[in-house]
Amino acid sequence: MTNISRSSFTDEIEQAEPQREFSMPHFIYFKGDEDSDRYLKHYRSAMILYRNNDDLMCKIFITTLQGEVQDWFYTLLPQSIRNFDEVSLVFTKEYSSYRSIKKKSEHLFDVKKNPKELFHDYVMRFKVEKARIVRCNDSITKAAFQK
Structure with a gap:
């Protein structure tokens, strides 16, 4: 229960406030049974207006995960994620088995x-x-x- 109350994000990310003009884009939620690379492309495209706000990219990304995937996020060590690149890396490592096979x-x-x-x-x-x-x-x- 302690890990659930302690965020995997650094305090800096946790304390960041969204911009006033922030409007939540429409997302397809990730449930863990699809290509993680493709999902990250979808997420980055939806968040293109906010890609320079790393804290927001991190916080919103976690809200797009569902079920066991969101549970997985809370198993990460507290304070272990400092930026969106790190979230992307641990995410793709964990869910790489669903990557689409590139065809020629x-x-x-x-x-x-x-x-x-x-x-x-x-x-x-x-x-x-x-x-x-x-x-x-x-x-x-x-x-x-x-x-």
């Missing part, structure tokens, strides 16, 4: 049309898979689709 352009050769699938549905599925590949090679995309 060659993955598109595995996207095949099912015999009973409509061509339109196949094209849509192919496009979704292509969109998941960062810096997808256009010549490989074309060859995979033609195959």
